[in-house]
Amino acid sequence: MNDDHLTEFAGLPVVAFTPGTRPDEPRPPAGEAAWAVRGDWANEPYRDVFARFMDAVDTTQVTALVIGFWGFDGAGGVGARTLVEAAGRFPNLRAVFLGDIVDEEFHISWIQHDDITPLVEAFPALERLEVRGGLNLALSPIRNPNLKVLRFESGGLPAEIVRAVTASDVPALERLDLWLGDPQYGGDTELGDLAPILTGERLPALRHLGLRNCVFQDEIAAEIASAPVVARLETLGLGMGLLTDRGAEELLAGQPLTHLSTLDLEYHYLSEPMMERLRAALPGVRVELGEAQGAAEPDGGDEDDEWDTEMYIAVSE
Incomplete structure (x- = not known):
């Protein structure tokens, strides 16, 4: 990545x-x-x-x-x-x-920052503004009437950053991408921290939302299923994390996503039947899936060995 x-x-x-x-x-x-x-x-x-x-x-x-x-x-x-x-x-x-x-x-995970306010x-x-790396990264709520794109790439995004974004005054923001990461690498954001983003109340111009690379990707999908902000989005990214059939089922059971031009789920842990269901349910949407992660290789050469079911987000260390 x-x-x-x-x-x-x-x-x-x-x-x-x-x-x-x-x-x-x-x-x-x-x-x-x-x-x-x-x-x-x-x-x-x-x-x-x-x-x-x-x-x-x-x-x-x-x-x-x-x-x-x-x-x-x-x-x-x-x-x-x-x-x-x-x-x-x-x-x-x-x-x-x-x-x-x-x-x-x-x-x-080694890229060191400090306060970028x-x-x-x-x-x-x-x-x-696009930022890669999360170690020691700090941000206070900002006010910028011109900012249209804000992106944080991280294997562990500090919750402080997410809370600063949600408290910021950025009325022109059209694209927001957050790689939330793994707690082992500083990604201490919780589902509740995303609530102000999902309402969309402070982001009137938002047309693209990416909440990616997360260990609780299924829970995010469940919230997206009823999030008010989704109705105005053109593109949505929920890939790079531990998205399973459970999260995809929530998406399919929630509000319509047929208005999207693109739903990016690439890097996921979905079964083939679920991938087919998503494509069938969203015929006019570009559903980006790529190949499924998960039990692709056995632990050893013996065909009787158990399959490796360890799950990892796309970017951590």
């Missing part, structure tokens, strides 16, 4: 600026790329790479920025703080991806 760096962000091709990037290298106009500033383990500090980037690119024209690996010195949040300190250099910034860090650089406050015109 996080094996490759972004190649496109906010509708723009990603162009990387790294410790090996020379100032005289040919590059596209500043406003025609999503600029990815990435450090590495062995070379110059991230702050130095970012400073060279600002010298080489007309940052007044940059609209999309991708913050990559910022090193590991025991302190999280270097990437966000570096950007906040330079906020005046980016008057047209509208989209930020914080933590474009792939698994071979750092496991998602200052980042949101430093860019009041921000329309898109």
Whole structure:
């Protein structure tokens, strides 16, 4: 799920600026790329790479920025703080991806952050914020009339983040994605924390909702079955977690989902008959299922061995 760096962000091709990037290298106009500033383990500090980037690119024209690996010195949040300190250099910034860090650089559960509230406050015109990693991540309720996309990718999203989102004033928000994760990796969100999202009262513009990668995915499905917010959605994502036939049965027995353009359940623990029932019940909906997880391989080579029924969310460590 996080094996490759972004190649496109906010509708723009990603162009990387790294410790090996020379100032005289040919590059596209500043406003025609999503600029990815990435450090590495062995070379110059991230702050130095970012400073060279600002010298080489007309940052007044940059609209999309991708913050990559910022090193590991025991302190999280270097990437966000570096950007906040330079906020005046980016008057047209509208989209930020914080933590474009792939698994071979750092496991998602190792990506260290701190309070990202200052980042949101430093860019009041921000329309898109996507964050990968949840370790030490903090957020206070925000007020942003322009924010349209908010996405948190995590193997364990702190409940504090979910509660801050539900208490925020973001009337223009159209897309919300939360990878809730596993309690073993800090994902302490409970079903009740999602209630303000499911009512939709504070999210009048919401058209896409993703509540994914969760150990209690069946319980979320049961709540979705009667959640008021669903009637206005165009797309819904409930995949990547421990969704079983029990949760799918709740979905089928609940409110109609035929108005959706897409129902994304990819990475699940559904039986083949249930998958067929979902497709049949939603003929006009793109139901994304992929292959079922679960007892796909026996524990050993002996055909008499018991099948492995251990269940895991898609992204944890």
